[in-house]
Amino acid sequence: MLSFRLGDFRTAAEFLSIYFDMVGTPDAPKIWVPPGFKESYELARANFAEARRHIGALDVRVSDPGAAVLVDGRQIGVSPLTLPVFVAPGRHRVSAQLGGTRVEEPVVVDAGGERTVWLIVRSAGEGAQARPLASEAVDVPGAAPPRPTQRPALRWWVVGGLAATSVALGAFGGVSVAEANDAAGDRDAAFVRARWKVFRCRPALPACDAHAEADRRAKTFTALSVGAFVGTGLAAGGAVAAGFLLAPEAKVRVEAAVGTAPSVALSFPW
Template sequence: MLLGVHAAPAHADGQPPRPPWHQGVPEERQQKAEQLFQEGRQLHRSAILAEARAKYEEALRYWDHPELRVYLGRVLMRSGLPLLAYENLQQALRWGPGALDPHLEAEARASMSELVQRELAMIELRCDEPGAAVLLDGKPWFVGPGAERRLVLPGEHVVTARKEGYYTVVRPVAVLAGKRASGTLRLSADAMITERRWQAAWAPWAVVGAGGALGLLGAVLRWQANEHYDDAERVLQGPFRDACGLECAPSDGSAYDRSRLENGLAVGSFVAGGAALITGGVLVYMNWPRPYRTDDRGDVKIELAPAVSSSAAGLSTRISF
């Protein structure tokens, strides 16, 4: 029987324990798997790989035996499907040492090492943002915080990280055969930021206030100028002048001079106040708060290195996207 049961430590009654892949599998299912396995081996020897693969996979549906995984891995490697081959060889070794014949176990480990060095690449990412969903090539990978690694086919892959309230990070990652791309994903909150041209928001309004104060001062001066002018007119041309006749004291014209001075100051205040109001209005407009989205959209930095340690390993290259 090619799908043999390998030796295991004996129980107290002298009977060897059943391997874990035997547990829960009825005898008829084991026999059906053995039959399909033998048919697959015949096709395998004849290099009819597609049909041999189908037989092995059907046999696995009846009985997930580690030796079947090794044979399926062989077919997948010859069919140019390195990733599937690696996964099946890994499944064959999951039961630990002794699950396979020594030569099959050594073959499986050697084949896995060869696949990693020559035909596969590795992506290893870390995301410390709690609740962030990380996707690889559009398929869910893991949820942060945490770090995961995955073997992939060489070429360009797309890493995506998203979380509600944060910018979605989408970055291409190109990896070569035998290389490991490792890095950290960083998300940035999708927030609106309000910015002013000047930090002192009161300054433009102070200019507006100064313009209003100058306008008010001009109005007061204009009122005083009119009052002084009217007083001078009453003194010089009113009934009081006619009553005193030649005995009236001569006027030095100071009331008129004061009126003209105040009127000039009022005009100057109006001009300066108007200019200040216009300038202040422009400054208020220029300093009006303007919301914008932050330019920090998150990032991922990828470092390329050999997928496995080797004495001939070259220098690592850091690439920022």
């Protein structure tokens, strides 16, 4: 509403359309609405209609999802777009880029008018020579350099090694638990024998020495079993992480479209 009062009709129409999409209508609201919502809704509708008299609208439809949609070099979203793009009256350049393919269409729209723009990205990439991207890779200070493609064999060696380590640690943890239980049983038996001989253990008494040795073994194997199971979880998590991070085609791409700030795109194909 503030943009409307300031005469910024394009911004007003953009945010009012988001508002209508979010709240629904007074007869079928999508969210909880306060009393008096119908009056404020009708006022917003009147302001939206007045703003639309001064600007044009583009309904951009792209053949493939996930393509960056740009209008006059400014990225306005990713396909599929659910809302129209509001622009000043006149000529505009509407483009979509996906991977290494970009298509662009010029369009002219009048004030209060609306144009539908169809952009076929895949056909352009499979047919004749695709036009180069308007954005090119740039060096961003402080950004990490592109990571080289990993060989599939390296990924599977790392994943296999971590998975085998996880299994081995799990088995070792199970053996340690069994040993700890046996040692605890020996400790309890030695304690019972010691109680029948003396009321207080002293050095060189066989029953007391057996109790101390069994207690030490029980504590040692209990600590080993806990460490083994913790290592099992860490190794299993590392195997899963390595499977994704060492994907054969994993790469980091830094791009900057004309007139926009640099952006970073990460790709981890399996």
